[in-house]
Amino acid sequence: MIEDNKSKIILEDYNNDFIYKKNKSNLNINFNRISFIFFIFFFISLIYIIHLIHLGSRKNSNLEQNISNTFRKELERADIVDRNGRYLAKSVSSIDIGINPVEIIDQKKLLVNLKLIFPNKNFNEVEKLIKKNKFFWFEKKISEENYERIMKLGDKSIKPEEKITRLYPQKNLFSHIIGQIDDDNVGISGLEKSLDKKLKEINKPVKLTVDEDIQYLIRNELIKFNNIFSANGSAAILMNVNNGEILSLVSLPDFDLNLRQKIEDVNFINRATKGVYELGSVFKTFTLAAALNEKIVEPETEFLDLEKSIRCGGNTISEYDLKIPSNLTAAEILVRSGNIGSVRIGQMLGLEKFVEYMNKFDLLDQMNFDIDEMGVPLSLRWGKCKLATASFGHGITTTPIQLAKAYSIVSNGGYEIHPTLIKKDEIEIKKKRILDQEVSLKINNILRKIVTTKEGTASLANVDGYEVGGKTGTAQKIINGKYSNKKINTFASIFPISNPKYTLVVMLDEPKTNKDYIYTYRDGSGKYKGTPFNTAGWTSVEIVGQIIDKIGPILATKYIEVK
């Protein structure tokens, strides 16, 4: 039985084998069908491959365009506008037209057509260039209208190229603020340098805090008086005392940004931020402010029997005005700009506190600012004599912008501010307090007296309606490490003093007297011909008065908010 079964099994295997063979023939038929479909797909793929090879072998115009786009991107730079949206720096695209003589089909026809579009061009020169058989630039920076006309000619030899140019519509007006770029679109000075990365990344314009109208008027006055007083150079800064926004920053001499000159003459430095000067008596305000804040003195505190000169470390410290009374209050010392009185206040304050306050006012070290061109005040070896001289602004240096910042702090109620050129959406208003509100009020009252009283040194800046207050500073200029007869005249002003809004600092580098200039006294007492002394009271103060006369109405009306 088992054997039978076995034989049966063998028989079934045989049958299966037979069926298998039959199936094999079916598979052959299927394979042919698949081959056929595969062939069709292969044929279609082959067509596409040939097409791709054909496309690959062609000169790809799109690729060229992409490269040109990348190049264009590298040249792109965001515009810079003032606080009212006026262009200070703008990137504009222009089209240059080149001709490749090799591709000219009909030279005569092309020249006739080009003559119609550019009738004033010298075509003899063009013909000579065509004969050289080398690519040349036919016309640069053509108008959009001419571009359309020239392209309608449809000549393959005409090659247009779009270029991006950086324009400075205000020419010299903001030269030290905006700065320059090199041929590779890299900022090399001013905001073009410090904002280089940002300007290349963003698409919208960068808004500054400066006002073009105010900058123009201040620069005009500064140029005028720079000539009148034959100064080497000058600087002016107008700053909002409450938020540090700079409405105007001028340094003379300046330069036209569109000319892209290589400026190597040191006289062209930014005097407002880079120039480090001994600014003289303007420092007396800080000595008194610090002493008031420490409650060491009050404005009414009397100083009796003040000497006309004292000696310290072998050097003599004397009064500039020998007619100054020997008995003065602390306020009178500042009004009459007493050197010895300021030394006494400084000595009462002490070296440690004096240095602490100078640092709080940010006068002794390099200030953080929006542009890189910042001066570094000379480091000092502090001692008793250095304290004595620094108390009245002798032997201590800083930059005009730091002076403007310190005067803003003193006048705004004692709050720290950070000067800025870049308009921010949210302004940081009054944070860290450096001086008490009362101290600020007391100092402001004294600064006002400097302008309004006959003992003061700044009556020429008493412009009606603007409540100007301020302090003058006349310092001898250090040349080759020695004090010279040449001077630095400064006037740091605040207005309106009852509710301080602006600080205006004007500095003149080596002003001279002018025998023909006519002063008009602000109290209506008449006129005076000729500059008697090349001191701040006769130079910088007069400039501040003239500037406020011009910009005052704009400041009073332009930014007014009628509720």
Add this chain to the structure above:
Amino acid sequence: MRNFWLFFIIFSLIISITLIKNSTKKIEDEIFSIEESLRVLNLNYNDVLLEHNYLNSSERLLEFQSLYFDNELSQKNINEIKILIKKDNEIFIKDLEALQK
């Protein structure tokens, strides 16, 4: 029957995707053309603004003043400038407070 419904669902999905795709393509085209128009208008606006900036710059305005008005324009004292405020058909005169208290 089950296969039929499956086929029907897939087919209807394909049709609806095609229709949606077709309509979004039209919207995309419109967006593109509007964006291009905006870009061109923006460029024109910037050029006009640049021209406007130049024409009404302080420098040119002062040139025009000396050209056409000569001595006709005079400087006003700030105390003479007042603010007129119209409220309920009444006009109030207010002192300029921008620089004063």
